[in-house]
Amino acid sequence: MSPEPPSPVPLRASDADREAVVAELQEAAADGRIDLDELGARLEVALAARTHAELAPLTADLLPVLPPAPPLLLKGGMAGAVCAGGWRVPEQIRAYGGMGGVRIDFTRVECRLRVVEIEVDGQAGGVEIVVPDGWVVETEQVAPGLAGLRDRTAAGRLPGSPLIRLTGTCGMGGVTVRNPKRGERRKLLRERR
Structure with missing residues (x-):
């Protein structure tokens, strides 16, 4: 039986990564995609996040719907x-x-x-x-x-x-x-x- 491969090490988030998520959350609140209570909760998690894996779910559902551009x-x-x-x-x-x-x-x-x-x-x-x-x-x-x-x-x-x-x-x-x-x-x- 072969040994299991080591699990990947989570990538650490930088201040710039956290700031980018904060900006995206604020933009989503300004557009009405999330309310102020949800903004507050997500900002709290974003500012305390240590890894990219902790940041990813905060904005995963917030991508704006853009009209399709021609190829x-x-x-x-x-x-x-x-x-x-x-x-x-x-x-x-x-x-x-x-x-x-x-x-x-x-x-x-x-x-x-x-x-x-x-x-x-x-x-x-x-x-x-x-x-x-x-x-x-x-x-x-x-x-x-x-x-x-x-x-x-x-x-x-x-x-x-x-x-x-x-x-x-x-x-x-x-x-x-x-x-x-x-x-x-x-x-x-x-x-x-």
């Missing part, structure tokens, strides 16, 4: 295509690498969707997807094609972060999923100050 279509063509900066994330994205490739950067977006579906076709130029730390990317439904899929994201999903579900094929150019590189992280930190 975003990105075609790399000869010159390539980049979707970056502060853009509204739709529920569905279709990315075709073409010759120049496609890059989708989620590091500066505010995404309140639970799931974002991305259909990829790496073609010759490939598709690169950059996600913030704490976002999880499902890659099981992507056919490897000739170049294959490279998943360079860190494990572990943060509460309230979306799940990126990839489908499609890597083609000749491949598909890469990654977190920001060191230089990109420094630039993001400077922008947030």
Whole structure:
């Protein structure tokens, strides 16, 4: 009989994590999604929370209902295509690498969707997807094609972060999923100050 695997260690919540949950709860109360008594009770738990697991249930039922956005279509063509900066994330994205490739950067977006579906076709130029730390990317439904899929994201999903579900094929150019590189992280930190 093999020994049981160790249970995962709960991720500790930072002050910034607690403040983000508090802000979301206050917004929900202002919108009338929770009343003041419930706000008070949830704020008390949020401020005392030590882990992400304690914070997650406080906002799990509060995601606003947004009108569906049309699918975003990105075609790399000869010159390539980049979707970056502060853009509204739709529920569905279709990315075709073409010759120049496609890059989708989620590091500066505010995404309140639970799931974002991305259909990829790496073609010759490939598709690169950059996600913030704490976002999880499902890659099981992507056919490897000739170049294959490279998943360079860190494990572990943060509460309230979306799940990126990839489908499609890597083609000749491949598909890469990654977190920001060191230089990109420094630039993001400077922008947030």
